[in-house]
Amino acid sequence: MNQWRKALIAASVGSVAALGMVALTDVPAAAALADLVVEYDCTASGPNSIVRNGPVRLTTNLTFATDLVVGDPLNFTWKLNYADSSRLQSPGYFPAGGQVHATGNVQLLSSWQGILQPKGSADAEKELRPDSPLSLPETMNDPGLIDKPGTITITPKNIELDFTPPDGSAIVNDGGDADNPSGMGIVYSSGWLSLDDRPASEHHIHNDLHQTMQEDATAELTFIGTGVEYIGPHDKDAGPVDIYIDGKKRATVDPSRADNDVPVNDDLDGGHTLWTSAPLKYGQHTIKIENASPKRAWLDAFRVITNTSKIPTGYHGATCKPINSPASIVVTVRDKASPTVTPSETPPTDNPPTDESPDPDPSDSETDNPPNNDNDDLNLGHVVVRPTATATQTVTPRSTGPTATKYYRAQVPKTPSGGVDTGEAPEENQPHGLLTGGMALVMGSAGGGLLLRRRRAAHAGGADA
Secondary structure, eight states, rough: HHHHHHHHHHHHHHHHHHHHHHTTTTTOOOOEEEEEEEEEEEEOOOHHHSSSOOOEHHHHEEEEEEEEEETTTEOOOEEEEEOOOOOBBOOBBBBBTTTTEEEEEEEEEEEEEEEEEEEEEEEOOBBTTTOOOOOSSSSSSSEEHHHHHEEEEEEEEEEEEEEEEOOOEEESSSOOOGSSTTTOOOOEEEEEEOOOOOOOGGGOOGEEEEEEEESOOEEEEEEEESSSEEEEOOOOTTTEEEEEETTTTEEEEEETTTTSSOOOOOOSSEEEEEEEEEOSSSEEEEEEEEOSSSEEEOOOOEEEEETTOOOSSTTTTTEEEESSSSOOOOEEEEEETOOOOTSSSOTTOOOOOOTSSSOOOTOOOOOOSSTTOGGGGGGOOSEEEEEEOOOSOOOOOOSSSSOOOOOOOOOOSSSOOHHHHHOOOSSSSOOOOHHHHHHHHHHHHHHHHHHHHHHHHHHHHHHHH
16 A cells, blocks of 8 residues: 555656646746838938939838836837848038938827837948948837836838938139039129139138129029038228029128228238028028129138038938838737736736736637737738747746736635635636646556556565565
């Protein structure tokens, strides 16, 4: 009889260990990450776009947590990469420091309504020529704090791209293309005379300038920037000059007077900034000067100013649209008060599970009511959900962490008189296969122990013989 008892104890220990290994696979998972892959085609949306030679294709990865609690950040990490050999390209000649900027659009529906706009910018470029390839921002981010429970349906939308040139200025001299930035040259009407090889003591840019004594003679420059300056000499014989920006008169200057309105006694004292425009919206503009009298007027150069503060302006813009309709992902936000329980715990009877507290383990047979926003019911497209849980024997409940709440049914349908209130019993769908397998394991282990005992007894008896 002792042999039977020992065999049964050994078999029971083995079966409990086996059942413990099964329970480890049912540990509640931590918040899963959704990695949404979307491809985009980018086309020109600005007058001087960085998409210059046909559409540019991008592949993007939008990653975010799908299970949060109130107070967690709804933080997106949106990675951008070129999908093929097509590239964004420089829209002109620029010194070092230009940057590509990206602004994403993420639509939020259900408990929240609105658009999040994650942003990012690429590293500063080296000196650029027209059609030089441009770098993409590596990531875009826009964290937002969750302040109430509910569900959020997240759908990626268009991405807006733009290029900001480096802040600075460029001189456009009154000479030909050899003296000017590429694509910018001053256009003179009739009546102007070029004065070349002037003495360095006169301080003219490149030691030259233009002069006219014809009333209404004009000189104009079309440029891209945020401001412009008129540079010329002070001279006691100069007359007034009218200045126009984009066809509208903005000022009249008199180079025969100093800034304090005192007449000067100079002869071609060059290098003075005679007028500076108000800040202009970044883009293409035209400045024109016009001689307002029969007196002499001079033009040495214009200084073009660029100052965007690295803020996208839309002038070099591109719009990237998804190639196919992107998938939508549902994020569940639980209240901080929602408990997280382990398999050995009994949930509070006053806090039953709802559709807004999804089970992170869809294979759990103990849950009869799966949440309505289960990702399996969505058109996920290129979606990879990566649970970050690890199977450990001890699970520490966290009421504020990103671990989804798991609910387990109680074991008694009705509390007996004088008994302990343990709640309701499970429904009829019991894991009979698991119980049958456990009993078979117990009986098999017991039989094996008894057989081993008999063999040892027989062997001992044979030895005594």
